[in-house]
Amino acid sequence: MTVTEQELEAQFERTVASEGRVEPRDWMPEGYRKTLIRQIAQHAHSEIIGMQPEGNWILRAPSLRRKAILLAKVQDEAGHGLYLYSATETLGVDRGELTEKLIDSKQKYSSIFNYPTLTFADIGVIGWLVDGAAIVNQVPLCRSSYGPYARAMVRICKEESFHQRQGFELLMTLMAGTEAQRAMVQDAVDRWWWPSLMMFGPADGDSPNTQQSMAWRIKRHTNDELRQRYVDMTVPQAEALGVTLPDPELRWNDERQAHDFGDIDWDEFMQVVKGAGPCNAQRLQNRRAAHEGGQWVRDAAAAYAAKQAARAEVPAA
Amino acid sequence: MSMADDTTAHVEGEPRFDGTPKAVWPLYEVFVRGKRGLNHVHVGSLHAPDDTMALHNARNLYTRRNEGVSIWVVRGDAITASSPDEKDPFFAPAGDKVYRHPTFYDIPDDVPHL
Ligand SMILES: [Fe+2]
Ligand SMILES: [Fe+2]
Numbered sequence A: 001m002t003v004t005e006q007e008l009e010a011q012f013e014r015t016v017a018s019e020g021r022v023e024p025r026d027w028m029p030e031g032y033r034k035t036l037i038r039q040i041a042q043h044a045h046s047e048i049i050g051m052q053p054e055g056n057w058i059l060r061a062p063s064l065r066r067k068a069i070l071l072a073k074v075q076d077e078a079g080h081g082l083y084l085y086s087a088t089e090t091l092g093v094d095r096g097e098l099t100e101k102l103i104d105s106k107q108k109y110s111s112i113f114n115y116p117t118l119t120f121a122d123i124g125v126i127g128w129l130v131d132g133a134a135i136v137n138q139v140p141l142c143r144s145s146y147g148p149y150a151r152a153m154v155r156i157c158k159e160e161s162f163h164q165r166q167g168f169e170l171l172m173t174l175m176a177g178t179e180a181q182r183a184m185v186q187d188a189v190d191r192w193w194w195p196s197l198m199m200f201g202p203a204d205g206d207s208p209n210t211q212q213s214m215a216w217r218i219k220r221h222t223n224d225e226l227r228q229r230y231v232d233m234t235v236p237q238a239e240a241l242g243v244t245l246p247d248p249e250l251r252w253n254d255e256r257q258a259h260d261f262g263d264i265d266w267d268e269f270m271q272v273v274k275g276a277g278p279c280n281a282q283r284l285q286n287r288r289a290a291h292e293g294g295q296w297v298r299d300a301a302a303a304y305a306a307k308q309a310a311r312a313e314v315p316a317a
Numbered sequence B: 001m002s003m004a005d006d007t008t009a010h011v012e013g014e015p016r017f018d019g020t021p022k023a024v025w026p027l028y029e030v031f032v033r034g035k036r037g038l039n040h041v042h043v044g045s046l047h048a049p050d051d052t053m054a055l056h057n058a059r060n061l062y063t064r065r066n067e068g069v070s071i072w073v074v075r076g077d078a079i080t081a082s083s084p085d086e087k088d089p090f091f092a093p094a095g096d097k098v099y100r101h102p103t104f105y106d107i108p109d110d111v112p113h114l
Helices: A003-017 A030-049 A051-055 A064-089 A095-103 A121-143 A147-175 A179-198 A210-215 A223-241 A266-276 A280-293 A295-313 B003-007 B051-062 B084-096
Strands: A251-253 A258-260 B027-033 B040-047 B070-075
Touching (some): A030 A147, A030 A210, A051 A064, A051 A121, A064 A095, A064 B040, A064 B051, A095 A280, A223 A258, A266 A280, B040 B051, B051 B070
Antiparallel strands (some): B027 B070
């Protein structure tokens, strides 16, 4: 490392430590850039793949009102993906490249989207629990040290509260319905609760990159801190809804002023992360088909633009 | 003729499109005026084949909830920016002229509306 590089690194460390923001053209350590690209790309991919489980129900929504809401929500998720790809590009990568990496399984996305949406109650539960977990994860990222990432997160967080509330309202409607509808909600909660706890990632002891990410102020809290916050927030919501969270060990701990909860099945988590979840293959196959099937559209639009530009250049005879 | 041949068919006098699949759509930076009376503010970027599509995409991506009354899209390669290495000399004249800021002037507290 040259003297100037040491100076630059010291300057960078000072900026980050004093809650300053790092902007695209600033000098940054290579590890910081790589960590950001990996994390933001993974986040972007999750938003894009996350459209599939919910998109699965757009054509079967039970009313026009629910269909319009679901459509708007899924469109938002596409937007979230694009805000984030836009942020990665400020770090010098091409979003086309990132899509290639996703469909070649060289980059990951959140394991939660590898579970199937079996009933319409799943749409409500995803809004409530999955978007709820996303909010807990994302709110602190609005203060992330990398400016473009933090700004994308501010935009995303504004939209997430609509996602969570429409889900909760959908579930309240079902809970006020028939016995069968209430059972449908409970079944969906039973299937999504544990995977939503896994969204916060491995336990702190198994998350080797967390310390560095926190030192760089990319992350603000450890996985377990956020998971605890999520459990504490969700328990009273489940009570209000009248559903049971499927964990016999879940109870208030007066001493800790927090809820205790049971052990997460990390084997299942690792299986799903490694590609053996119920829907991994289908999700990637759909993404690949959409990307490759859309190639002619992108080519045609580019060809049209090139022709228009060339014609505009030719001076009138 | 196969489909592949078709896409590279070339009409004399027309620009040739080589069908390169990557990076054919340029990057645009997007600026939105939140409401009348405010400046356009940078909100992010997108890719589009041309200016018109960039504007349409910007509308759908950045103003789904009335976030703006006007949008500018500018091709990224058309923007000239000051470099951060030059930060000090470039912005120093502004730093020198503290008298440009209202707080430079001491005014007694009991003078109203100043
Ligand atoms: Fe999202
Ligand atoms: Fe969402």
